[in-house]
Amino acid sequence: MEKPPKPHLIRDFALYPAYLNRSEQEDLVADLRDILKAAPLFQPITPRGQKMSVRMSAAGRFGWISDRSGYRYSPTHPDGTPWPDIPDSILKIWNTVSGCDRMPECCLINWYGEGARMGMHQDRDEADFGAPVLSISLGDDGLFRMGNDTRGGKTESYWLKSGDVVVMGGAARLRYHGVDRIRFGSSTLLPKGGRINLTLRVVS
Template identity: 45%
Template sequence: MNLNLFDAEEPRRWREELSPGAVVLRGFALPVEGDILLELEKIFSVAPLRHMVTSGGFRMSVAMSNCGKYGWVSDRAGYRYDAADPDSGKRWPPMPALFSTLASEAAALAGFSDFKPDACLINRYDPGARMSLHQDRDERDFSQPIVSVSLGIPAVFLFGGMRREDKAMRISLTHGDVVVWGGADRLRYHGVLPLKMASHPSLGEHRINLTLRKAT
C-alpha cells in the first residue's frame, strides 16, 4: 500500500534536514490525519492512556499507551518492551496498517528503506507536559530508524548530540509533521520542552505523538 503522502516532484519544499541522518517531513501525515485519529480511538478503548512511573518512582507528565507486537513500558523495575499491557495483562492492540505504512514511507524518504516497525508508543501531552532529554536504547537493532508523528497542539522538539550535555537544536513541530532519525544519529539525545497552552480543532488542548520503532 502506498499512501502517496509526499509530493515527489518537490521533495525539498517540505523536507528539512536536521543532520545527515535526521529529517523533518512537514505536514507528511496531514492527508491521513482523520484516519489516524479514528484508529487511536479504537486503541485507547482497549489500552487506555495512563501515566507511567520511572524507575525512580516519579510519575511521568506524559500519558502513554501502545500498539503493535510490543509496547514500551516504564515502572519501578525499569524501562523495557513487553508484549502485554501491564494494566490488563492482555496483548497490546495490533498496529494499524496505516501506522506501519506511514512510518515505512516516511523512513524511505529519509533514506532508510525497508523499515517495518513492530512497536508504536503513543504519548499524549497536555499543556505543561514535557519529555526530558533521553536516548532510545531499549531496542535491539540500532540500525533501524525512529519515526515520530506529531498531531495536535505545537511542540518544541529538542534534538541533541551523543551526550546529554551537548547543545540541542530546537525544532518547532506542528500538526502532521513527521521526524525521522537513524544511522549515525540514531542514538542522539532528544526530548520535548514543556508545552505551552494552545488548542487544536481536532484534539483540543492536547498533543499526540506516535513514535514508531523496530523493538526486536
C-alpha cells in the first residue's frame, strides 16, 4: 500500500508509467502462464462475423466474450469451463491503485500479436460505471488512443510500455479508446513477443 506515485492525469485518465518493475512483470507473466493453461487464448468473432485480431482469455467470475450472438460477460470460457481465479498479484495492484471498494470480477487478458489492433470502443457492458477500469501493459509497446464520450472529435495517443498501469475512472470511464498499433519485438518480456493487456473490471 505504499506504491502509487503521482500519475500523469489527462482528463481523468490516469497513467502510471513504469508502475511495475521488471521482476514484478516477470512474476505476473508466470501467473498468466498458469491461467492460460486452464483457459487458453481464443480469437473472438464480432457479431457481424469478423475475426478480432487480438486473442483473448480471462480470469475471475466473468470473462468478456464476443461471438455471432453478441458481446457479453460470461462465467465460462467458450470451451465451457469456468475461468480461473484472478491471482493475488493482480488483485494487489487493483487494491493499491483503483480507489474502488469493490473487487474486480473480471481480468480480461488480451494478447496482441504482430499487426493486432483494437478498434475504438467504449467499455459499457458493465452494470456499474462508478467502478473504474484498470489496465496493465506487459510486453511490447502499444499505441493507445483516447477519444471522447461519443465517436469522433479530437483524440490523444500514448505509447504504453511494459509495466505501465492506466486507470479510466470518473469522467474518463466511458470514453472511446482503442489500440492503433504494436511495436512488435520492442520488449524482451514475452519470449514469443507481442503485447499483453490485462483489464480489470467490476462487471455486476
